[in-house]
Each structure stands twice: as C-alpha cells, then as structure tokens.
Amino acid sequence: MIKQLLKKQQQSLTYYFSHVDAGEIQKALDVLANCKGVIYFTGIGKSALVAKKAALTLTSTGTKSLYLGATNALHGDIGIVTEQDCFVFFSKSGESDELLQLVPFLRNKNLPLIAVVSTQQSRLAKACEVVVHLPLEKELCPYDLAPTTSSILQGLFGDVVAVALMELKKFPLDQYRQNHPAGRIGKRLIMKVKDLMITGEGIPLCGPEDKLFDELVELSNKKCGCILVIDKNAHLRGIFTDGDLRRALQQHGTKALEMPLGELMSKNPRTIGSEMLAIDAMQLMEANQKSPIMVLPVLEDQKVVGIIKLHDIIQSGV
Numbered sequence: 001m002i003k004q005l006l007k008k009q010q011q012s013l014t015y016y017f018s019h020v021d022a023g024e025i026q027k028a029l030d031v032l033a034n035c036k037g038v039i040y041f042t043g044i045g046k047s048a049l050v051a052k053k054a055a056l057t058l059t060s061t062g063t064k065s066l067y068l069g070a071t072n073a074l075h076g077d078i079g080i081v082t083e084q085d086c087f088v089f090f091s092k093s094g095e096s097d098e099l100l101q102l103v104p105f106l107r108n109k110n111l112p113l114i115a116v117v118s119t120q121q122s123r124l125a126k127a128c129e130v131v132v133h134l135p136l137e138k139e140l141c142p143y144d145l146a147p148t149t150s151s152i153l154q155g156l157f158g159d160v161v162a163v164a165l166m167e168l169k170k171f172p173l174d175q176y177r178q179n180h181p182a183g184r185i186g187k188r189l190i191m192k193v194k195d196l197m198i199t200g201e202g203i204p205l206c207g208p209e210d211k212l213f214d215e216l217v218e219l220s221n222k223k224c225g226c227i228l229v230i231d232k233n234a235h236l237r238g239i240f241t242d243g244d245l246r247r248a249l250q251q252h253g254t255k256a257l258e259m260p261l262g263e264l265m266s267k268n269p270r271t272i273g274s275e276m277l278a279i280d281a282m283q284l285m286e287a288n289q290k291s292p293i294m295v296l297p298v299l300e301d302q303k304v305v306g307i308i309k310l311h312d313i314i315q316s317g318v
Contacts, residue, residue, distance in 0.1 A: 028116075042088070044099060048090075054162070057159065094122025115127070207232075209260050210260060236297055236303075238262070241295075271298070273299060273300065
C-alpha cells in the first residue's frame with residue numbers, strides 16, 4: 001500500500017511540475033519583491049497552517065511577513081494592514097467565504113492581492129489582481145477530499161518564493177545566523193572551531209626527531225588518536241595517527257619503535273582555523289569519503305593552537 005501511495009503522490013507532483021505556469025509565480029514574486037511593507041499570508045483550515053509556515057519562512061530569511069487569520073482580520077485585526085503591504089491568500093477551492101469577505105475591505109486599502117489557488121475560475125481568483133494557479137490532478141486522499149497533495153503544492157509555492165526573495169535581496173549568512181540563535185541550525189551557524197577544540201596541555205605534541213617508542217604514552221594518554229608533529233616554532237610538520245602506527249609496525253616491525261616521528265608521520269595534513277565554523281570542520285573531515293579523518297589540527301598564523309575531534313563536533317549537536 002505504501003509503495004502505491006508514494007507512486008501516486010509522485011505522479012501528482014509530476015503532473016504539477018508539467019502544468020504549472022512559472023510566469024504566474026514570477027508575476028507574484030515581482031509584486032512581493034517590490035512590497036515596501038509587510039507580506040501577509042492567510043488561509044482557512046489546512047491552508048492556514050501552510051500560510052503560517054510560509055510567513056515564518058519568509059520572516060526567518062529576511063522578508064517581513066506575518067500570518068493574519070481571516071476571522072480575526074474581519075474582527076479588527078485588518079486594521080494593522082496598510083497600502084504599503086501585500087496580501088496572499090492560500091485556498092485550494094478559492095471559494096472560502098471567510099477569505100472572500102476580506103477582499104472588499106482589503107481593496108479599500110489599495111494593496112496588491114494575490115490568490116494562490118488550485119481552481120482557476122474560482123471567485124477568489126477573479127477577485128485578486130494576481131493569480132497563481134497550482135495545477136492539482138487529484139488529492140492523495142482516496143475520496144479526493146482531504147487536503148493532502150494540495151497542501152504540498154501550496155508549501156512548494158511558499159518555499160520557492162522565500163528562496164527567490166533571499167536571492168534577490170542577497171540575504172547574507174550572517175543575518176540568517178542572527179535569526180536562528182537556537183536549535184541545530186543555530187549551532188551550525190554560530191558554533192566555531194575554537195568553541196570545541198582541545199587546547200594547551202590537552203594537545204598531543206612531539207618533535208620530528210622524537211622516537212615513536214617515547215611518544216606512545218603521549219599518543220595513548222591524550223586520547224585524540226594522533227600526535228601533531230611540530231618544529232621549535234610550533235609550526236605543523238605533520239601528523240601521526242593510530243592508522244600510521246599500524247602501518248609503521250606492519251612495514252617496519254619493531255624497528256619502527258626506534259624511528260623518529262618525522263619519518264613515519266603523514267605530511268601536509270588537512271587543517272583548519274580557529275575562527276571557522278564547527279560544521280566546516282566536519283565537512284572538511286568528511287570531504288574524502290574514501291579516507292575520512294577523525295581529527296583536524298587547528299592553526300593560527302601557521303602555528304598549532306589546538307586540535308578538534310569529529311566526535312566532539314557530533315556530541316555538540318552540530
């Protein structure tokens with residue numbers, strides 16, 4: 001049953017993308033992009049939930065937007081709307097009385113009205129200056145009644161408009177970061193390498209002339225899975241990992257214990273700066289899927305100032 005429903009939904013979405021008029025969406029986008037005030041969204045029933053999500057998405061991505069319930073609007077809340085604003089109606093049928101009752105009062109305020117509907121000849125479509133038709137073949141509901149596919153199409157419109165406005169306004173990542181101070185998004189955009197890296201005595205360090213045997217305790221005790229090989233100026237020369245230890249013993253046997261780390265280390269390891277985002281460090285570690293790494297040396301002015309572990313990044317919730 002699930003496979004059949006998924007296939008049916010896929011067919012419905014394919015129908016939508018094959019019949020949707022991008023020009024209509026572009027026309028609506030032009031109006032919204034030129035809006036000097038607030039973009040209001042409204043709807044009834046499930047369309048109201050999608051309208052709320054659309055308003056929240058626009059707000060979080062740099063466009064002033066609010067959801068205004070139709071019933072509350074008719075009982076006074078419409079007073080907040082001005083001619084500088086835009087108003088977007090979400091409605092599958094375009095025949096909801098609550099929405100239609102709003103139209104004449106909004107017209108008196110001389111602001112653009114946009115109808116996002118799945119019925120082109122509806123009263124709401126005829127009452128608005130801009131109409132976006134969302135072609136709907138059939139709801140996923142077996143009775144073609146419950147708003148299922150139609151809600152997805154409305155959500156698609158809201159998301160496309162939000163991203164388009166982001167690009168038009170060149171919405172900066174820094175602003176997005178400020179708008180999402182909490183949760184996983186906030187952590188990904190705010191938490192830096194310096195917030196998670198190991199510093200000071202916790203960094204496993206040795207010189208290129210130090211012998212492997214003498215550094216086994218350092219390798220084990222610091223629990224980083226590696227030792228950073230540095231020169232007298234704290235410049236990184238290479239890295240010696242648990243994997244390098246296994247390979248050294250396989251290749252040289254017990255003789256490897258008397259060899260200097262400078263001969264056994266991996267040269268030119270991947271590194272990162274302390275001011276970079278922790279998510280950037282994670283992506284750098286996983287950049288090569290064939291040989292992912294678990295740690296990154298942290299450098300400032302070419303000098304080692306810390307080390308960051310993939311485990312610590314994951315534990316942080318990033």
